[in-house]
């Protein structure tokens with residue numbers, strides 16, 4: 001039997017799906033167990049290699065996650081919240097590691113993921129890159145060092161196709177800033193001001209989303225005081241940083257028990 005980890009990619013035709021397939025195929029410790037797309041998608045039943053514009057590779061795109069998960073040790077999922085919730089139940093049944101990059105979950109969705117994580121490991125992060133996870137740590141440290149004389153604002157930019165705001169990364173950064181300050185993000189979050197808003201409330205954490213063109217992902221955490229300003233910035237220029245992180249997480253999760261993990265755990269940050 002191969003000692004490579006068998007990884008399934010769901011959402012194969014997506015911007016991230018295609019990057020993830022390449023990242024698995026490029027990794028010496030991983031093998032592609034199968035791929036899925038949503039029912040009715042025109043890739044279903046076709047050879048994946050040809051769908052991606054190359055030669056046939058003998059992997060047929062499936063619309064049956066149960067069949068694909070049964071032969072997988074890890075599932076990497078960058079799809080959409082409803083799909084990821086359904087995948088989490090199936091991955092738990094298959095006792096496979098579920099790596100979740102999907103963003104835009106509602107609080108009830110997160111409860112369902114927690115329930116699934118009682119049966120198998122779930123590794124979830126709004127951003128799987130090393131750079132953003134480091135930035136998240138720095139954000140917490142800076143927020144801890146400064147008092148509320150420094151107003152915190154988080155500004156994110158993404159491509160025109162992105163459907164959720166604030167981005168998962170912006171929320172990670174906001175959570176880290178709130179933790180650094182010793183407050184709960186829900187109590188201080190101020191999202192997308194518009195109209196006569198009144199003066200900024202001391203201690204609030206503001207969120208702003210820019211959408212346009214092909215921007216991969218940019219995040220600024222601004223600490224603004226009277227007379228000075230600190231800006232922590234991450235610029236993503238290649239989606240491969242997220243894909244490589246996700247494959248690393250799938251391999252890392254192989255000897256872990258059921259539970260919820262994030263990229264900080266994977267990276268040891």
Ligand SMILES: NC(=O)C1=CN([C@@H]2O[C@H](COP(=O)(O)OP(=O)(O)OC[C@H]3O[C@@H](n4cnc5c(N)ncnc54)[C@H](O)[C@@H]3O)[C@@H](O)[C@H]2O)C=CC1
Nearest residue numbers: 011014015016037038078079083101102103126127128242
């Ligand atoms: N955590 C991270 O590091 C990153 C997270 N993301 C997140 O990943 C998600 C996907 O982003 P993109 O690839 O840009 O979107 P996309 O729209 O290009 O791809 C999503 C794919 O999922 C497929 N899909 C939907 N329902 C499905 C189902 N039931 N079964 C199988 N496939 C299904 C769609 O048909 C589509 O091909 C978003 O939530 C985004 O925010 C994106 C980049 C990095």
Ligand SMILES: O=C(O)C1=N[C@H](C(=O)O)C[C@H](O)C1
Nearest residue numbers: 103126127162167168169217
């Ligand atoms: O949708 C995207 O593209 C991205 N989504 C993630 C997020 O919501 O933060 C990560 C990255 O910024 C790209």
